[in-house]
Amino acid sequence: MAESKTVTLNMGPQHPSTHGVLRVIVELDGETVVRAEPVVGYLHTGIEKTMESKLYYKALPCTDRMDYLAPMSNNLGYCLAVEKLMDIEIPEKVKWARVCLAELTRLNSHLVWLGTHAIDLGAMSMLLYTFRERELILDIYEACGGQRMMTSYIRIGGLAHELPADFDKKVRSLIKVIREKLHDYETLLTDNEIFINRTRDVAVISAEDAIAWSLTGPMLRGSGVKYDVRKANPYSGYENFDFEVPIGKKGDAYDRYLVRLEEMRQSLNIAEQALDGMPEGPYRAHVPGVVLPPKEDILYKMESMIFHFKIITDGFTAPKGSVYQAIESPKGEIGFFITGDGTNRPRRVRVRPPSFINLAALPKLCAGRLFSDVVCAIGSTDIVLGEVDR
């Protein structure tokens, strides 16, 4: 009898289907994957260490640079965690604006995912379409924070500036466009036989396994577990919004595709509700000594200027204790675990990175499958290596 030998193949780190610098060591028996082991860390920049060395409010720009496809979600998670630590009450208008922006961010991230996942599987044109629509969202980012990707628009205690004057109009026209385009995407992929063949029953994970592997977000919901932080532990006023949490049945790549597509529709609805119900009010909380006073006040009020100067140079002192704030980012549950120690710098900032933890299940998704399914498994996990490695 012939001896059976396995071949070890190195995939990446520079490989277009790994969405960044991810290396996968694949052990193959013919075309079948015996073992797939992801190797990460190529983008490690010590973001947590950097954040621990900075004043609370100066650590904020680091959060944009982790999951660079969902900057506003990361900003929101960090700000909510610091606000929880400092026990700050946020004005209603800010909450609604944040929800609207967080949902636009979900769209942004899912659009990039949809384009890249489709291109991984051979549908080249999707990327062009989704990037065309993403551009509209980036325009809104630019109008708000002045930047297209590293926005840092959501700040501790509120927003960086007032929302732009034509925010409402711009977002509404964007919602209209994307709602139509979502339909177009579906005609391209949902009933596409090649796409179905590449994703149906591929990279399957059962509900029990998904929980045991600590998966969250669309990865977990694709397997039929209805866990969404927005519904389970509402933050930033999500309890006021009416939306559905889509779930899958089989837990394969196709189910996750359907879940993400439906999530985009729900995001459009939430963003619309946020615009409809947006109350009037200040764009930043009034908490002297902790939240920066509005720029207009600094020019005319002595106290505001003093507080501004003090916060910029010295920051604020946080009480001793640890808080954890989870939010539903496009990739899953992103959580910020912040430990204050009575000084003006955090003792510990831990980011619970959904990409990193979801990626850990890749060996489980690939084992026993064909080699070409590894690409599909990585794509449907939806990772951003900036967040995996931090």
Place this chain on the structure above:
Amino acid sequence: MEQFGDAVLDHSEFRGDVSYTIKAERLTEICEALQGDARLDVKLLSDITCVDWLGDEQEEKKGRFEVVYNLYSIGHCYRFFLKVRLDTDDLKVSSLVDLWPGANWMEREVWDLFGIEFVGHPQLTKILTPDELEGHPLRKDYPLTWEQPQFSFNKDAPPEVIK
């Protein structure tokens, strides 16, 4: 948590986050009981992390490193934290990979960045930092600007040209 008696050293609540400090040697037993209890339904190990309390005398007395297990019940939408204190001379705690396969990478990360050894982990190797890097970067005594391995040099060791 009462059922575990003297294994629970401390119980605290801060800003609505509930945490229990437990004895390190009882960790696996407690987690197994929590996971198996259908009433509690604690199935999701959300995260594992660590806090280095170097320089804070009051906290250091309890043990310099605080390993934090973030547990969540999907059925009851309830989160709480288990904390284990470890001292520098004995940085060992048992691994939870047998209970939660997802703990694998989280424990590797804590090992890599803090140097906590998880006993029973199948492959406790570096995950984020380069192989050449010595030490554990997230410890408070690891210098912020020290570059390892050195690509560009930095202010701790300026190259000859700068001098």
